[in-house]
Amino acid sequence: MLLVAGFVLAALNLRPALAGVSPVLNQIMDDLGLSPAGGGAITTVMVVCLGLLGPLAPALANRLGLDRTLLIGLLILAAGVTVRSTDGLVALYGGAALAGTAIAIMNVAMPGIVKQHFPSHIGIFTGVYVSCLVAGAAAASAAMVPLSGHVGWRTATGSVAVFALVAAALWAPQAVRSRKGGGGDPGHRPYRALLRSRMTWFVTAFMGLQSLTFYIVLAWLPTIFQNAGLPADQAGYLLSLTNLSQIAATLSVPVHAGKARSQVPHVAAAAVLTIAGYAGILLAPTTLPWLWMVVLGIGQGASIALALLIIALRAPDPASVTALSAVAQSTGYVLAALGPFVIGLLHQVSGGWSLPLLAGIGACVLQLGFGVLAARPTTTVS
16 A cells, blocks of 8 residues: 555655646746746756656666655655755756656656566556646646645745655655665667667657647746736646546546557547647637646647657567667657747747747647558567
8 A cells, every 4th residue: 555655656756846846937027027838948958858867767776676766756846846846947947957856767667667566467457657747737837826826936846756755755655675686687689679660750740749739838838828918826826737637538438449450540530639729829818718628638649649659669579669769759848948949938938928929739630640651550669
């Protein structure tokens, strides 16, 4: 029971440090005198770390074991969000980098934790893990504005450290009992063959583009709604709604798509729903905004679930799956990191949100194209 509780709380900590910034981004920018590009860079710094520093997790796991690696990630996360909420730009961006590093380590460690501790229930606990990831983002999005209204944005965003420390306390007994090592066999990983395969880059582009379109929403959606005239708390609730809507897709789409011969229809439907959500925000942000959020959430939830599923389906063996995952997620998150910054820069240059949202729709179209190429059943990475 303690193992499951620690696992669930760790999963719930994977996104609040990211999702909790955008609802109070206007407050942060006003307090520190940041431009829109500078505000978007807070999320960009974290997502860059997700891409560049994910390989730390296998190195730590091979040396210390997966359980201790997860504990280290939780402790770094607590330190990072605490530093980020202190005074000054160096602390803001430095703490964001620490928090991003922690999330990168935990992102990579969690699937291994599932396989190590729940080998007979991988599907169930993968669903639990992904659902907790989304639920954590939704809870942070909904709670941050009301909390910041009482205690200020620094204390509100820093409160994520408390939950990380609680998760660490519950996970610590497991980490202490864990034997050194246990991170898996660091044997052959066919990176050279993977990098020569066109399918690798189709999968990587799909992974990166769906992440890019997600992080644009995560970073800027509340600000877009506030600029359209909605109250700050309602804008935060709408971001929470789109995150909650992802849960239904993350639980159901992989089960159905995994049984199908081709995932092309699923990828296409997910991209079309995402485009429809973006279009609703562009054309009528204050008219039925909850509908746009549900449509967008289902599309984006299905997209991330399909990206992870296709990684497993397109590689011929477990070693290749691990290698393809490393390439696709590391490269993909680096690409995704450009999204919040570029959208902030386009807003700064244009003075409105039409051009940034049209750019987001363009990224969704590219996601559709590369997703269809990656989802074809006839080609595998070799």
